[in-house]
Amino acid sequence: MGESFLDQLCDEDGFRGQTWGDFLTSDQNNGGEFVELVRRKDKVYVGGMYGVAIEEACKHELSGANPQAVGQVIDLMEARAKGYDMKDIMKAAERTEEKTKKWLRKGKHKKLPVWQPESSGSSSD
Numbered sequence: 001m002g003e004s005f006l007d008q009l010c011d012e013d014g015f016r017g018q019t020w021g022d023f024l025t026s027d028q029n030n031g032g033e034f035v036e037l038v039r040r041k042d043k044v045y046v047g048g049m050y051g052v053a054i055e056e057a058c059k060h061e062l063s064g065a066n067p068q069a070v071g072q073v074i075d076l077m078e079a080r081a082k083g084y085d086m087k088d089i090m091k092a093a094e095r096t097e098e099k100t101k102k103w104l105r106k107g108k109h110k111k112l113p114v115w116q117p118e119s120s121g122s123s124s125d
Contacts, residue, residue: 005070006072031080040116054097058104077093
């Protein structure tokens with residue numbers, strides 16, 4: 001296995017030249033303690049900074065760059081998140097990963113992120 005996904009350089013605005021780990025543990029994400037849950041079509045997804053990182057980690061996994069990328073993001077989230085029902089968080093993270101990978105495989109890159117209400121997939125997604 002190569003370098004951890006969390007040690008890879010992040011390309012998000014304001015974080016260029018920093019790692020995904022830096023992005024997730026930044027002050028903007030309360031040191032990694034904040035997890036944004038987003039409801040879309042009666043399903044709950046992980047949004048916010050962790051959602052962005054899960055999406056990018058899915059891309060890394062599907063490209064073959066790092067088969068454990070999403071797990072590394074989720075492990076950090078599980079270790080850092082405070083004051084949440086972790087069962088609900090893990091279920092939302094799994095749903096976010098599954099739906100993101102499904103959309104990426106179908107070529108729906110431009111419709112990401114999956115948790116955005118304006119993301120338009122068919123009702124069967």
